[in-house]
Amino acid sequence: MNKKLLGVIDATTYYDDLKELTTHRSLAALPFAGRYRLIDFVLSSMVNSNIQSVAIFPKYQYRSLMDHLGSGKNWELDRKRDGLFFFPSPNLDTPSAGIGSFTHFAANLDYLYKSTQEYAIIANCYTIFNMNFQPVLDRHIDMGCDITEICHNGQSLDMYLVKKRLLIELIEERQKTGYTCMKDVVNGLAPYTLCTYEYPELAYKIDSILAYYETSMKILHPFVLDNLFIPTQPIFTKVKDEPPTRYQKEAVIKSAMVANGCMINGTIENSIISRGVKIGKGSVISNSIIMQKCQIGDNCVIDSAILDKDVRVESGTVMNGTSKKPLVIRKGTVQGALMNS
Structure with missing residues (x-):
């Protein structure tokens, strides 16, 4: 067979x-x-x-x-x-x-x-x-x-x-x-x-x-x-040798998926965080998808957004989408506090 x-x-x-x-x-x-x-x-x-x-x-x-x-x-x-x-x-x-x-x-x-x-x-x-x-x-x-x-x-x-x-x-x-x-x-x-x-x-x-x-x-x-994700029928993917995610004392995680290799200082709620993401102190990520190697500064607020790979968000930036129209940030772009949505 x-x-x-x-x-x-x-x-x-x-x-x-x-x-x-x-x-x-x-x-x-x-x-x-x-x-x-x-x-x-x-x-x-x-x-x-x-x-x-x-x-x-x-x-x-x-x-x-x-x-x-x-x-x-x-x-x-x-x-x-x-x-x-x-x-x-x-x-x-x-x-x-x-x-x-x-x-x-x-x-x-x-x-x-x-x-x-x-x-x-x-x-x-x-x-x-x-x-x-x-x-x-x-x-x-x-x-x-x-x-x-x-x-x-x-x-x-x-x-x-x-x-x-x-x-x-x-x-x-x-x-x-x-x-x-x-x-x-x-x-x-x-x-x-x-x-x-x-x-x-x-x-x-x-x-x-x-x-x-x-x-x-x-x-x-x-x-x-x-x-x-069924144990007897696993979903395979490309294996990457990266260290475990490091959660600092300030980190708060609620209903989220966080991949390996990240550095988390802020709050993550109802979100998906890919490999190698860095989230600064005081930042709040909710209802969002953060792709690989994004860097989010301190005291940022990101809600209902999709950040493609290698996006850099400067400290103090506020980014808001909605559940029916999520905010999409293209790969490799820089988002600053003066560009608040």
Whole structure:
């Protein structure tokens, strides 16, 4: 059963509403929950489903994605046979056709020809979930399906299970059929047996700043946290050797996730703090997401904000967003007291 599924991750998606966070990185590499990237969830789900060969198809700003994944060692995909593969888009100016672009796949058909797996799971890179794909495969085979679309609460998760031979046929016949991606096939009048698989657990699509913010706040709740980070199905990520976070006497932490390597002097409440963040004395961080290596001075007030990596906030600065419109500060910028929001 281990070699029956081939993993294919479409990392070409771009959402204009997320441009403030994806100017310097692909959506797949967007940090999440302090230590992870969005792609960690689908990739870990594949590895935990005993998928040993995974192909990633990136398009935009994928340097940070490749740096994060490397050889796939942290996911046990650095192997002599199968493993992790990157296939950047050959048509960078071509608009995305949807999850599983046949044009993108066509440029890398050799990979599909040479793979030994009989079935392929085609997935997006921007869903927060923790899923075992083996039950989907079992149901797909038992019901004699040609294509199985994975859904959540009746809505498509933009994930599809298909026999590899049929996938190759769809790619090769795309100009005759007019189908550009898997979604076209599912929504069209194709002569195939189409099935749906309802995924009953938690799943969140990150397709906007608000979705990213609200999902991040949700994982601070124990129920959501326990249902996403399952000990028997761990979410893997790039390992970094950093010291534990140091909490000074003045530090106050309430309902927060704090990664390693930080220096905390202020108050953190209902927030997510990434690796290597420094927070000064008297500063209060609430309902916010602070990404890696941000530096926050003394006596700052930050509420309902998203600070991208390497942001520096000068002492005395006040920054306020709202739960429906969080304040977003771009990577590497400096925020001063005279720029109070």
